Amino acid sequence: MSFIDERKALTREKRLSTLSNYDGSLKSLEDEIGGADIKQKIRTLTQSAYDEILYALQTLSTMEDTAIIVHGVIGCAASVLFHNRNRRVHWYSTNLNERDTILGGDEKLRNTVIRAYEETNAKLIFIVGTPVVAINNDDVNSVILELEDEIDAKIISVTTDGFKTKTPVTGYDIVLHGLLRHVVDRRAINMQEKKDFVNVVSLSENRENIAAIVAILRDLGIEYQLLPQYADVRAIERAGEARATITLDPDEGGYFAEELEEVFGVKYIKTSVPVGLRGTRHLILTLAGELGIEERAKQYIEKQEEKAQSILHRKPLNGKSVFLDINLASAIHFTDLIEKLGGEVSGLTIPYVDLKNRENFKKLSSINNAVPVVIANGQIFEKANILSKKRPDYYIGSGSQVGFAAGEESTAVSLKNAGYLGYSGLYSFADLIVRAGTVKNSHIQKSAASVYKESWMKKSSNWYVKQEVK
């Protein structure tokens, strides 16, 4: 069923019964989510965490030809300072004050849209919703209606609010929904023959990882366009003309790929997250099969895998236990990679599980099903509790803050800016592990003193995870 005619993207909870709070064993989780629906849980103690506004801002900041208007109080635009470090982002705050929270900020919004249009060359102007305008029910759409004939740029409402979902990845859906509805050229719907290029959907992959995948596509001579990251408006407009779509992380980009398939007839090729030899091979072979270049692809893979053997033989994780904190889709092949490098996954943290990605747990069969599993967006206090008891040799995390693990005497490895996708990722990940091992017991580790009480560390880590009562 397509969602393209809906005014807003649904939250992940509504669309897929997404569960963001859990703490137990792999076995107990599988029992918990095996039914027709997934029961919601809550935490009665929480720490700050990314919300869908932050995810939407991050994605919008990586796109070309855009201006972002954060419609709210000035602080709601603060994180864009971070995204603006390495590239120029055009962003504005409507800078609402106390009076506007009572009387509404429509006039300010109107002025800011006009201003953004006049000051930038933006072809797309995004209006990002925040708690204040959501609570006040400010009428963003009537401002858009009024201005869309006046200015020569598309104005798109990003219907985030910061409190209707526990799953920040909903922010990606909201942005992608806006692009599907307003930017992707609908003339492509009836196109008889699609063009000879592939959409590569990327939302959260870092620079190193994108470079690794781009290198593979180039080596194989596959025409592609990356989106929405690094995309200009033209790339998004012609997404419907592509021969096929792949996503670097199906949990993030799947929404876009499915809609492109259903509405625009662009085939969605379901590939693995290209982690390790197995994940990368799966992505290349599946894509090559679709494009009719299997032979070339097989030769390429053979050559690359032969080169990679030397790394695998070295086994930098030999005999080590690893606590892995990463998206479920990536965890499958990451687990395999860790095992190939000689290590063993002794604990797992993922941000969410839902009706769609839950089948991935079957692919984690090599992990002992008694290992602890936490489902959380952030919530370091709970992860620290488990680490203090399990004492894994390594904590490998993709989140913003892995330093706490050092405080619990694990070797902390951050995947935030590290490459781990594709073939070059294999080398850089192995290097990262070797280097991280030498940081153990260093001064920076000792500086990471725990803020948590001893008594908490002795409690069961799932103390504050409860069944939701509606």
Next chain:
Amino acid sequence: MLTSVKSPRNGCGLHGALQTVTEIKGIVPIVHANAGCAIQNYLADKSSGQVGSAVSGEEIFSTDALERHVIFGGASRLREQIKNTIKVAEADLYIVLNSCESAMVGDDVEAMTRESREQGEQVIECLTAGFHGDSHYGYEAVVSDILKKIKLVKEVEKEKNDRLVNIFGVLPHKDIYFKGDLEEIKRILEGIGIKVNTFFGADGSVEDFSKASGAALNIVFSKWGREPARFLSEEYSIPTTEWNSIPTGPEEVSEFLYEISGKLGIDEETARRSAQKEKDEFAYYLKGIRDSFYEEFAGRSVAVVGDESTVVKVAGYLKNYLDADIRIAVVTDYFGKAELSAEEKAETVAGLAREVYFTQDSKEIQDILIHSSVDLVLGSSLDRQAVEEKGTVGLDISYPVYGKAIMNRTYSGMHGALTLTEDYLTAIREADSLKEKRLLEYIRQDSAKEGE
């Protein structure tokens, strides 16, 4: 009416409060907001080279309020969160900070913290809804509230210590060199036997707040420090001395030493000796660059962008000591509860620059800078980006600072004046080598034309 802001450099009231409390050892903040409020600030601070030294980002406890808390109220969620945070996190003081969301919903935050206090827990609150003001206001509000409410949960100092002073108006993170600045203030004052309550930095902690009532003097270094000082003056009769910026340069440090020792009844000889030592040390270093100063550095034109106290400090020093021509000064913290009248504005920065502007809008600032012809822009990275294409060189003095890690560097006092001199001269040499390159390009282009 406040207008829209392009590339805002200031966060909201909650962010300012967080920038402040996450730098106080022993405090654990409990944010009553939706999940992302504290992370917005964390990312902004992270881009600027420093996050909270005590707690930061995803470590910060937060109610992560959801739709049901907006509709039915979030007070009971807050109660649960306070109770559980106390069980899990080690702290000398817990402080609840609220947000736009909880303020609009009307949650009774005070009732929740009072309830915890009645059970003997050390919990206070500060109402920091983002729409009340920007990050500067957040500092002012949270420091004032801790001083006001700490007596509800802790013994505060009743004995007067006639050698203890409180330092206000140096804003964590917003003053990008606040740690180094506080260390330098401390060094200077310790030189005449004074103990310093810095509240933040390597030696600051919650304890400073309970000792503050016993101080003999409040020293305020920016307008944002007035409110906490005013409270202590009224409540504990502690006199206040206000400076419009941290004294920077040997003359300023000397004047500061005489003034403070006078107020604390320290004999003039001690102040004189200390001032002389600072002056001698400064002179020694300046001697080493004297010839280059006349040949390369004198009379350079600069623009200075930042918070009022920073602009006053940097522009004043460069003008008085390094003969800089301050063409432009842009003040970026002119608003909020401490909003100045036009006359007050003119007075603060009078005589500092040829042209003075008051704006926090990065586009307006860019337009001002692009149409000027200065050798050097001293400001935030946003201001440096604005003149990058022109090839103008810059120096980091304001928030945010990209591409730099900051520990205890300072541009204040006497040691800071030396570092500022170092960096200023380095930047000018960089500007000159760029000019040389451009000249060469022009000449090459002209020669190529003739050859055609």
